[in-house]
Amino acid sequence: QETVTKPNVVILATGGTIAGAGASAANSATYTAAKVGVDQLIAAVPELSKLANVRGEQVMQIASESISNDNLLQLGRRVAELADSKDVDGIVITHGTDTLEETAYFLNLVEKTDKPIIVVGSMRPGTAMSADGMLNLYNAVAVAGSKDARGKGVLVTMNDEIQSGRDVSKTMNIKTEAFKSPWGALGMVVEGKSYWFRLPAKRHTMDSEFDIKNITSLPNVGIAYSYGNVDDTAYKAFAQAGAKAIIHVGTGNGSVSSRVVPTLQDLRKDGIQIIRSSHVNNGGFVLRNAEQPDDKNDWVVAHDLNPQKARILAMVALTKTQDSKELQRMFWEY
Numbered sequence: 001q002e003t004v005t006k007p008n009v010v011i012l013a014t015g016g017t018i019a020g021a022g023a024s025a026a027n028s029a030t031y032t033a034a035k036v037g038v039d040q041l042i043a044a045v046p047e048l049s050k051l052a053n054v055r056g057e058q059v060m061q062i063a064s065e066s067i068s069n070d071n072l073l074q075l076g077r078r079v080a081e082l083a084d085s086k087d088v089d090g091i092v093i094t095h096g097t098d099t100l101e102e103t104a105y106f107l108n109l110v111e112k113t114d115k116p117i118i119v120v121g122s123m124r125p126g127t128a129m130s131a132d133g134m135l136n137l138y139n140a141v142a143v144a145g146s147k148d149a150r151g152k153g154v155l156v157t158m159n160d161e162i163q164s165g166r167d168v169s170k171t172m173n174i175k176t177e178a179f180k181s182p183w184g185a186l187g188m189v190v191e192g193k194s195y196w197f198r199l200p201a202k203r204h205t206m207d208s209e210f211d212i213k214n215i216t217s218l219p220n221v222g223i224a225y226s227y228g229n230v231d232d233t234a235y236k237a238f239a240q241a242g243a244k245a246i247i248h249v250g251t252g253n254g255s256v257s258s259r260v261v262p263t264l265q266d267l268r269k270d271g272i273q274i275i276r277s278s279h280v281n282n283g284g285f286v287l288r289n290a291e292q293p294d295d296k297n298d299w300v301v302a303h304d305l306n307p308q309k310a311r312i313l314a315m316v317a318l319t320k321t322q323d324s325k326e327l328q329r330m331f332w333e334y
């Protein structure tokens with residue numbers, strides 16, 4: 001009989017709905033997140049042992065809306081330690097879906113490894129009818145253990161799709177078809193096998209200039225949302241609270257209300273970086289000097305990064321530079 005050596009995959013559990021529990025099987029939306037421990041998650045999918053030698057670690061147990069910068073750093077450091085270990089072939093992180101796109105992008109920027117790192121969650125708790133967590137986890141372990149997932153950056157397996165952690169975003173809060181990228185999925189995972197269609201073009205992991213091992217803390221970056229009749233209250237409050245950068249969530253092209261422009265010009269003169277993004281639903285595409293004179297104002301554009309991803313890159317970038325031109329380069333390259 002042929003002996004196949006199975007890959008070693010570590011599952012780092014952080015909480016979320018994938019570890020959630022409801023009162024009845026009919027509770028697909030009403031439940032408590034972050035209840036079930038990692039050993040129980042693994043035990044619920046016995047088929048994992050056919051894919052890989054799996055072991056679990058409970059890194060934290062929280063709903064992802066409560067993830068802090070310190071949590072991100074803690075998780076990032078543990079991922080780096082495991083990635084450095086010779087007996088680890090791939091890492092899966094179970095995570096709440098609310099900020100999953102932020103954590104996935106953060107790890108994509110700061111982990112210096114080509115080993116697969118997969119972030120996964122679920123839209124329904126494991127106690128619900130048609131719970132999606134088991135299959136999402138099975139797919140995550142399958143991709144984490146596969147050689148062809150190496151070097152593709154941090155990935156997300158939700159709803160049978162393999163998404164780039166850089167691009168993917170939660171676009172819906174109740175359907176299992178929730179995670180989408182404006183530029184499409186990278187591939188599919190079906191019955192434990194991956195099928196690839198495209199590769200990420202942006203810098204990540206091995207090719208990134210950022211390294212979790214050199215990051216001791218992350219700066220305060222705020223996000224201020226635009227709408228009709230907006231004023232500068234939020235921007236001033238973030239500045240007062242010590243923000244080093246403010247992500248402007250503009251309308252359309254990342255446009256800025258005439259009531260807000262002078263404040264943003266002043267804040268920039270005070271040393272705060274102003275980064276223009278957009279709140280359009282299907283992904284923004286903000287270009288320099290379109291609608292606002294960024295060269296003159298010394299502002300930065302987030303290009304296609306949504307506001308919450310722009311915050312992640314701004315925090316990581318500001319650990320290396322305070323120069324707005326360098327910051328803009330990073331926003332084009334990552």
Ligand SMILES: NC(=O)C[C@H](N)C(=O)O
Nearest residue numbers: 016017063064096097098
């Ligand atoms: N579906 C989920 O995981 C939502 C939950 N609030 C969380 O992010 O932890």
